Amino acid sequence: MKSPQDLIRFVLPVAVFAAGLALWEAIVRAYGIQPYVLPSPLLVLKTLVADWPVLSQSLGVTLLTTLEGFVAAAVGGVVLALLFNQSKWLEYSLFPYAVVLQVTPVIAIAPLLLIYLQQQTAVIVCAWIVAFFPVLSNTTLGLSSVDRNLAGLFQLYGASKLQTLLLLKLPAALPYILGGLRIAGGLSLIGAVVAEIAAGSAGAGSGLAFRIAESGYRLNIPRMFAALLLLSLAGIVIYGVLALVSHLLLRRWHESALGKDN
Amino acid sequence: MAEPALSGPDAGSAVRLRGVSKTYDGGVTALGPLDLDVRRGEFVSLLGPSGCGKSTALRLIAGLATPSTGTVELSHHGAARRGSHPIGFVFQEPTLMPWATVRDNVRLPLKLARLPAADADARIEAALDQVGLAEFAAAYPRELSGGMKMRVSLARALITDPDILLMDEPFAALDEITRFRLNNDLLSLWRDLHKTVIFVTHSVFESVYLSERVIVMTARPGRIGAEFRITSPELRGEEFRTSVEYAAFCREVSNALAPSYAGQAGA
Numbered sequence: 001m002k003s004p005q006d007l008i009r010f011v012l013p014v015a016v017f018a019a020g021l022a023l024w025e026a027i028v029r030a031y032g033i034q035p036y037v038l039p040s041p042l043l044v045l046k047t048l049v050a051d052w053p054v055l056s057q058s059l060g061v062t063l064l065t066t067l068e069g070f071v072a073a074a075v076g077g078v079v080l081a082l083l084f085n086q087s088k089w090l091e092y093s094l095f096p097y098a099v100v101l102q103v104t105p106v107i108a109i110a111p112l113l114l115i116y117l118q119q120q121t122a123v124i125v126c127a128w129i130v131a132f133f134p135v136l137s138n139t140t141l142g143l144s145s146v147d148r149n150l151a152g153l154f155q156l157y158g159a160s161k162l163q164t165l166l167l168l169k170l171p172a173a174l175p176y177i178l179g180g181l182r183i184a185g186g187l188s189l190i191g192a193v194v195a196e197i198a199a200g201s202a203g204a205g206s207g208l209a210f211r212i213a214e215s216g217y218r219l220n221i222p223r224m225f226a227a228l229l230l231l232s233l234a235g236i237v238i239y240g241v242l243a244l245v246s247h248l249l250l251r252r253w254h255e256s257a258l259g260k261d262n
Numbered sequence: 263m264a265e266p267a268l269s270g271p272d273a274g275s276a277v278r279l280r281g282v283s284k285t286y287d288g289g290v291t292a293l294g295p296l297d298l299d300v301r302r303g304e305f306v307s308l309l310g311p312s313g314c315g316k317s318t319a320l321r322l323i324a325g326l327a328t329p330s331t332g333t334v335e336l337s338h339h340g341a342a343r344r345g346s347h348p349i350g351f352v353f354q355e356p357t358l359m360p361w362a363t364v365r366d367n368v369r370l371p372l373k374l375a376r377l378p379a380a381d382a383d384a385r386i387e388a389a390l391d392q393v394g395l396a397e398f399a400a401a402y403p404r405e406l407s408g409g410m411k412m413r414v415s416l417a418r419a420l421i422t423d424p425d426i427l428l429m430d431e432p433f434a435a436l437d438e439i440t441r442f443r444l445n446n447d448l449l450s451l452w453r454d455l456h457k458t459v460i461f462v463t464h465s466v467f468e469s470v471y472l473s474e475r476v477i478v479m480t481a482r483p484g485r486i487g488a489e490f491r492i493t494s495p496e497l498r499g500e501e502f503r504t505s506v507e508y509a510a511f512c513r514e515v516s517n518a519l520a521p522s523y524a525g526q527a528g529a
Binding site: 152156167 | 359
């Protein structure tokens with residue numbers, strides 16, 4: 001918050017948010033709308049506090065699934081891209097299937113996965129399917145955008161394949177990989193939610209998405225909103241953390257992490 | 263006029279090209295056939311219009327590309343020291359790794375040769391000192407000016423103590439004052455280190471100022487159009503740049519270069 005410009009950029013969205021909430025609260029009160037149709041923001045907040053034991057447990061389940069799916073997507077995407085980069089044959093053979101996996105809506109695949117896999121595994125696989133492609137395609141792009149002359153220099157000095165990979169290709173691809181991971185973070189949350197809704201399981205192992213579906217059946221709309229709020233917050237935090245990691249890793253050298261003055 | 267200061271007794275051949283040509287996959291012949299001999303310790307410029315294959319010639323000499331016909335021979339004192347390499351290459355762009363500090367950029371050739379860091383450090387400091395960048399060892403490339411980046415690139419090329427220094431229009435993107443300074447620094451490095459330098463440029467003035475021999479190349483496919491031996495007083499400096507001899511050489515070389523541009527649009 002250094003300049004007035006920065007202050008405005010921070011204050012404006014907050015003001016819009018506050019005004020929106022106030023309007024919402026006012027309309028609910030003025031027209032006496034029932035909570036099972038539209039709960040007021042205050043009621044949502046109260047429900048969040050009152051149902052915290054249930055909701056926090058579900059939040060934990062969903063976050064864990066998201067994290068597992070994300071890690072699988074990150075590792076899988078980067079490793080697959082590295083393999084493709086080393087072998088054109090492998091890339092030509094497998095890349096089309098990666099695309100097929102990406103363009104088929106995961107919500108259509110999820111019920112099928114639930115038949116063949118254990119529920120918990122199926123949910124993680126769903127998160128992985130949605131999230132790995134941006135990592136794969138970004139890493140592939142990064143690995144192949146190495147400066148031609150730098151590559152020539154490595155060749156001149158007789159660098160081994162491993163040296164070229166570790167000292168040249170991976171650092172050059174890092175900004176692209178991090179960009180892919182930032183997208184994958186949000187997508188793995190979406191994948192986890194989609195799979196949870198498809199699975200529709202109850203009990204201790206049920207995540208936030210299940211709570212939303214369940215609350216819908218029971219017309220417990222305030223809890224629906226509370227769960228939705230938590231999901232949204234989780235998405236924001238995931239994005240923020242990944243953006244921070246990316247900034248910390250790139251701030252010394254990459255254009256994207258430098259201020260306008262530099 | 264006196265002979266250049268550094269023809270030296272050790273005047274064996276450093277680079278020998280015989281019938282070298284390069285034809286790309288598309289069927290375009292970029293270069294040759296070309297015969298070229300460069301003496302050990304000689305400073306030779308390849309001068310020609312863009313697209314005449316002079317950069318290709320450098321890449322062939324460096325082994326970064328293979329000739330379609332002909333042979334490339336290098337003779338050098340074998341790699342006596344660990345971390346030494348017979349060839350140093352300086353590109354038109356500084357070609358530095360943006361994620362690494364100046365020190366680590368200069369370290370690269372030694373690292374690729376798996377030289378222990380302790381042995382490398384002293385050599386890196388010396389190389390940075392040589393190009394006047396000792397204080398900037400910990401800086402990142404983006405923090406340096408264009409001229410300083412080029413000096414880092416030069417230090418990296420010199421760190422392996424190469425016999426042959428190949429330079430591909432290294433100063434073309436710099437402003438004139440910086441280019442003049444780097445020209446002078448390069449000349450004094452060449453005098454001190456006794457390297458063989460093959461310098462590709464499209465600037466008549468730069469080639470005459472720097473070289474003992476200027477080779478004018480024809481338009482594509484590049485061949486040798488003319489050769490000039492540039493003789494000068496003992497040490498070249500700014501006064502040479504304004505001398506009558508310098509102007510005369512430049513005129514001669516320009517005239518020889520003119521046919522290479524004939525028929526080119528906008529020439």
